[in-house]
Amino acid sequence: MEQGPSKGLHDVSLMSHDRRLSGRPRLCSDCGLCDSWLRPQMADTCLFVRNRMEEIEQRLHGRRRNPGDEMRFGIYREQAIMRMRRPVAGAQWTGMITTLAARLLERGEVEAVILTGTNPGTIFEPLPVLARTVEEVRACKGNKPCLSPNLGLLDQVRESGIRRLAVVGTGCQVQVLRQAQEQLGLERLDIIGIPCSDNVTYPDQQFFLNTISSSPGTVIHYEFMQDFSLWLHHEDGHRERVNYIDFPMDKLQGIFPSACLSCFDYPNALSDLTIGYLGAPLGWQWVLARTERGAQLLDLLRPDLESRPVSSAGDRTRGMPRFIQMLAKRPAKPPKLIRQMIAFLQRHRGPRGLEFARTIIEMKLLRNYTYVHDKFPQLEAKIVPYHVYEATKPYAAEYAATFGRVPGEGVEQA
Ligand SMILES: Cc1cc2nc3c(=O)[nH]c(=O)nc-3n(C[C@H](O)[C@H](O)[C@H](O)COP(=O)(O)OP(=O)(O)OC[C@H]3O[C@@H](n4cnc5c(N)ncnc54)[C@H](O)[C@@H]3O)c2cc1C
Ligand code: SF4
Ligand code: SF4
Structure with missing residues (x-):
C-alpha cells in the first residue's frame, strides 16, 4: 500500500509521533542538538523557541542587514556565480562543497568535517557523518534531501577531542550551532551553509518521489531547477522533468514539516560561506562569502573555479499579487493546455538569475510568515525575525488587500 504523507492537510507538527522527538518544542527540524550533550541548552539555543538571527548577525558582522538584497540573502561581502572547472562526478551540482571540505582536511586546517552521508542500502536516507579523511568527505557528495540530525555528532566531536571543525549544514543547523558555538570550546569552526527550504522527513521524501516520478525506484539524483521544473535523473541515464x-x-x-514552514533562513545567512544555486544560471553555483573566514574559504577553492558575472532578468513583482491571493485560497489546478502555457512563460519570460532567487525567497518568506501567523500566533514575536517584515514591505498593500493586515502588524519583537 502506498505510504501517505505523515500529516494531513494543514496539520501542525509533523513529527510529534516520533518517540525520539518527545519533549521537544512543537516545532523541531531535528537539527540534532537535542541528541547531544547540549540538549539541556535547547531553550537558549533552538531557533524555534527564539530566533536569534539578528543578534548573531550583530556578533558576526557588527551590524544589521542593509536595505535591498541583504534583507533577502543575508549579509555578505562577496557574491559570485561560479562552478568547478572539473566537476566532481556524482556531486549535487559541480562539487564545490565536497572539494572545499576535502581541501580543509588535506591542508590540516580542520581535523574533521560534519557532513551528511547516505544510510547504506538506500539512495537518499541521510546519515550524519563525522569525516576525518578525504575519502569519507567524498563519500558524502550529493544531496540527501531530508531532515538530518547532524548536530548529534557534537558528542563525538567532544569525545574525540577535536578542536578544529568544519560543518556543512542547513540554515536551522547553522543557527543552532552558532548559538552553541561558545560552549563547544573549539579553536576553529568553519561553517559552510547550503540554502534550504521545504525539507522533509525521509518517509515523506519517499512519498514525494512515489507521487511525482513515473519510476521512483530508479531515481538517483534530483534537483528543483531554476527553470521552474524538477529534474530527476534515473539510474539508466535518462532524465525526467516535471514542471512545478x-x-x-x-x-x-x-x-512539509511545520518547522520548515516556520523557517526564515532559506539562504543560510549565518554561515561563513553559502554555496547553492538559486541565484545562478542553470549549471552554475551561487556563492555568498559572508564573514572574513568565508572569504578565506572561497580563496582556498578559487584556483579550481571558473566564474561569470552575476546576472538578473525579469520582474518578480508582477506575479506577487497573484501569489499572495493564492496563499489565501489555493486555486484549482488549471487544465493541461493552460499549465503548458504557464510553464513556457515561466521558463522563457520568468525571473532569472538573482531575480529568480529574490522571487523564490520572498515567496517563501510570505508563505511561512502567513503559516506562523495562522498556526502559531503566540510564537510570531519570538520566531519571526525582523528581516521578514522588511523584505515583504513592498507587498504590504497587496497583502493587506487579501488578509486585512500587513505582515508584522501589532507584533512587538520579543
Ligand atoms: C534539503 C536541501 C535543500 C536544498 N535547497 C536548495 C535550494 O532551494 N536552493 C539552493 O540554491 N540550494 C539548495 N540546496 C543546496 C544545493 O542543492 C547543493 O547542495 C549545493 O549547491 C552544493 O552543491 P555541490 O555540488 O557543491 O555539493 P556537493 O559537493 O555534492 O556536496 C553536497 C553537500 O551537501 C551536504 N548535504 C547533503 N544532504 C544534506 C542534508 N539533508 N542536510 C545537510 N547537508 C546535506 C553533504 O554533506 C555534502 O557535503 C539544498 C540542499 C539540501 C540538502
Ligand atoms: S530544532 Fe534542534 S534544537 Fe530545536 S528542538 Fe529540534 S533538535 Fe532541538
Ligand atoms: S527548511 Fe529551514 S527548518 Fe527546514 S531543514 Fe531547511 S533550514 Fe532547517
Missing part, C-alpha cells in the same frame, strides 16, 4: 505547475499539490501539501 504540474505538481499534484493536493497530495503533497501534508509533507
Whole structure:
C-alpha cells in the first residue's frame, strides 16, 4: 500500500509521533542538538523557541542587514556565480562543497568535517557523518534531501577531542550551532551553509518521489531547477522533468514539516560561506562569502573555479499579487493546455538569475510568515525575525488587500 504523507492537510507538527522527538518544542527540524550533550541548552539555543538571527548577525558582522538584497540573502561581502572547472562526478551540482571540505582536511586546517552521508542500502536516507579523511568527505557528495540530525555528532566531536571543525549544514543547523558555538570550546569552526527550504522527513521524501516520478525506484539524483521544473535523473541515464505547475499539490501539501514552514533562513545567512544555486544560471553555483573566514574559504577553492558575472532578468513583482491571493485560497489546478502555457512563460519570460532567487525567497518568506501567523500566533514575536517584515514591505498593500493586515502588524519583537 502506498505510504501517505505523515500529516494531513494543514496539520501542525509533523513529527510529534516520533518517540525520539518527545519533549521537544512543537516545532523541531531535528537539527540534532537535542541528541547531544547540549540538549539541556535547547531553550537558549533552538531557533524555534527564539530566533536569534539578528543578534548573531550583530556578533558576526557588527551590524544589521542593509536595505535591498541583504534583507533577502543575508549579509555578505562577496557574491559570485561560479562552478568547478572539473566537476566532481556524482556531486549535487559541480562539487564545490565536497572539494572545499576535502581541501580543509588535506591542508590540516580542520581535523574533521560534519557532513551528511547516505544510510547504506538506500539512495537518499541521510546519515550524519563525522569525516576525518578525504575519502569519507567524498563519500558524502550529493544531496540527501531530508531532515538530518547532524548536530548529534557534537558528542563525538567532544569525545574525540577535536578542536578544529568544519560543518556543512542547513540554515536551522547553522543557527543552532552558532548559538552553541561558545560552549563547544573549539579553536576553529568553519561553517559552510547550503540554502534550504521545504525539507522533509525521509518517509515523506519517499512519498514525494512515489507521487511525482513515473519510476521512483530508479531515481538517483534530483534537483528543483531554476527553470521552474524538477529534474530527476534515473539510474539508466535518462532524465525526467516535471514542471512545478504540474505538481499534484493536493497530495503533497501534508509533507512539509511545520518547522520548515516556520523557517526564515532559506539562504543560510549565518554561515561563513553559502554555496547553492538559486541565484545562478542553470549549471552554475551561487556563492555568498559572508564573514572574513568565508572569504578565506572561497580563496582556498578559487584556483579550481571558473566564474561569470552575476546576472538578473525579469520582474518578480508582477506575479506577487497573484501569489499572495493564492496563499489565501489555493486555486484549482488549471487544465493541461493552460499549465503548458504557464510553464513556457515561466521558463522563457520568468525571473532569472538573482531575480529568480529574490522571487523564490520572498515567496517563501510570505508563505511561512502567513503559516506562523495562522498556526502559531503566540510564537510570531519570538520566531519571526525582523528581516521578514522588511523584505515583504513592498507587498504590504497587496497583502493587506487579501488578509486585512500587513505582515508584522501589532507584533512587538520579543
Ligand atoms: C534539503 C536541501 C535543500 C536544498 N535547497 C536548495 C535550494 O532551494 N536552493 C539552493 O540554491 N540550494 C539548495 N540546496 C543546496 C544545493 O542543492 C547543493 O547542495 C549545493 O549547491 C552544493 O552543491 P555541490 O555540488 O557543491 O555539493 P556537493 O559537493 O555534492 O556536496 C553536497 C553537500 O551537501 C551536504 N548535504 C547533503 N544532504 C544534506 C542534508 N539533508 N542536510 C545537510 N547537508 C546535506 C553533504 O554533506 C555534502 O557535503 C539544498 C540542499 C539540501 C540538502
Ligand atoms: S530544532 Fe534542534 S534544537 Fe530545536 S528542538 Fe529540534 S533538535 Fe532541538
Ligand atoms: S527548511 Fe529551514 S527548518 Fe527546514 S531543514 Fe531547511 S533550514 Fe532547517
